Amino acid sequence: MQQGIAILDSGVGGLTVAKEVMRQLPLEKIIYFGDSLRAPYGPRPADEVRKFTLQIVDYLLQFRPKMIVIACNTATAVAIEEIRNLVDIPVIGVIHPGARAAIKTTRKGVVGVIGTEGTILSGAYEKALKSISPDLEIISLSCPRFVPLVEQGLIELEDTYETVKQSLEQLQHTSIDCLILGCTHYPFLSSIISDVMGPDVSLISSADETAREISTILYHRGLLEHKIHKPIHQFLCSGDPELFKRIAEKWLNEEIKVNAVVWQVTQIG
Amino acid sequence: MQQGIAILDSGVGGLTVAKEVMRQLPLEKIIYFGDSLRAPYGPRPADEVRKFTLQIVDYLLQFRPKMIVIACNTATAVAIEEIRNLVDIPVIGVIHPGARAAIKTTRKGVVGVIGTEGTILSGAYEKALKSISPDLEIISLSCPRFVPLVEQGLIELEDTYETVKQSLEQLQHTSIDCLILGCTHYPFLSSIISDVMGPDVSLISSADETAREISTILYHRGLLEHKIHKPIHQFLCSGDPELFKRIAEKWLNEEIKVNAVVWQVTQIG
Secondary structure, X not given: OOOOEEEEEOOOOOXXXXXXHHHHOOOOOEEEEEOHHHOOOOOOOHHHHHHHHHHHHHHHHHHOOOEEEEOOHHHHHHHHHHHXXXXXXXXXXXXXXXXXXXXXXXXXOEEEEEEOHHHHHHOHHHHHHHHHOOOOEEEEEEOOOHHHHHHOOOOOOXXXXXXXXXXXXXXXXXXXXXXXEOOOOHHHHHHHHHHHHOOOOEEEEHHHHHXXXXXXXXXXXXXXXXXXXXXXXXXXXOOOHHHHHHHXXXXXXXXXXXXXXXXXXXXXX | OOOOEEEXXXXXXXXXXXXXXXXXXXXXXXXXXXXXXXOOOOOOXXXXXXXXXXXXXXXXXHHOOOEEEEOOHHHHHHHHHHHHHHOOOOEEEOHHHHHHHHXXXXXXXXXXXXXXXXXXXXXXXXXXXXXXXXXXXXXXXXXXXXXXXXXXXXXXXXHHHHHHHHHOHHHOOOOOOEEEEOOXXXXXXXXXXXXXXXXXXXXXXXXXXXXXXXXXXXXXXXXXXXXXXOOOOEEEEOOOHXXXXXXXXXHHOOOOOEEEOHHHHHHHO
8 A cells, every 4th residue: 555755855955845744744654765965966967866866766666655745946847747757646846836835925926036056047936937927027046055054954053144145145135025945955044044035025935835735635636644643754864864863853853763775875876 | 628717606705716816827717606696605504505506516517617616615615525526627625725724824733713604513624624633723613794794895894893803702812823714705804804813813815725726736737727818707696796796896906797697596596
């Protein structure tokens, strides 16, 4: 029997999706894979990210999940259509949920998007937004310095505020009224981003919105878990499991067990 | 070819969904049916509401819509499963979208729900909320005086504020941190409800959330409209078309044409 939601990311970023799934869908079991060994994905060529993503999906299928969540914007941008054609379970990416939430939120019709170089270069958010609402104005900006800060667990350093402020400078004094955090790592920095952008810009977390859409799709497919028991989640990581565990436990606010799966990824990578 | 989104309600309430669909999905054509002649549905026996809803769906199918939206909480509560079994296009109700949005929004895990007698009696929100998140605390209240105020276009009278305040008295001093407007008529009163409940209670409009989920489901089914032209919507009404038009144009902030369809409804009603 298929069970559990497989969530994959280049590293710890997808934990922002996992945390929201745990909160919004407390009966659902998660199988999480963080490819920390090869993070960040943002600066890598699209074809390499595509290959890595397909490999991880292939690896995760052994757990017979009922749904696959590409909890990485860079990977969603380059691989989701191919994965949808390959598997016969629902595949959810993080780009369209963020786009739909922005369309719901914006009142001025001017939307900001920040993401990795890979995501911004792909134009995936512009395409998603414009295909639904062609008259939107979209201002995009890549923030390549954010993911390394999060992967290294450096969120609380004093320098981090300055880095975020400098990175977002181009978005100041624009007329955006909402800003899509178009990378699942960015919610780790959301209080800083919010401080920098001020109260007139609503932040859209693609992570929160994706969890909401996971709930919607599971419901419409009749796949929601109804057994009332606390699920035991699985966390798998291709990099240093101790660093992953430290960042994950702090973010999730609970103890977890992390399995290193270095060999498989090295083998297929 | 199937085209357009059929939206039905007991009267003008579903216009709150229609307006959000027009904003969030500007390329999609709407065919709207308001059963004003037989509004309000809230105090009617469940089986009567079920029968009316099935009749309207049957009537709307002649337009060959690509989706049916039951934009009435009372009707969703009693008829959606049956309609899903009857038609082979997606059927969207307004209860689960509101429930999912509340689960995403609440931080305390205490959710308020207001609706018609029919909706509250059905326990549909409790069921939807608990099936996803069993530990939620839910406080429900029926507000039978709200729909007649909206159907009669009496939103701006001085008495209305007092009526709303009295109706919501039981919810004051509870620990809810979000309140589901579990009737599509209620967003007409949302600024008053928001004033009465204060800034610590987030209002969840089942109308806004339903529009968002319509977008999600159309996308996942590959049914989004991509032709870039302003669609011409159709409005049909079983009651006084002039009163419907007056309320609708004010709410939608644009001129519309309303066709009276009294005879069909009388015939099947």
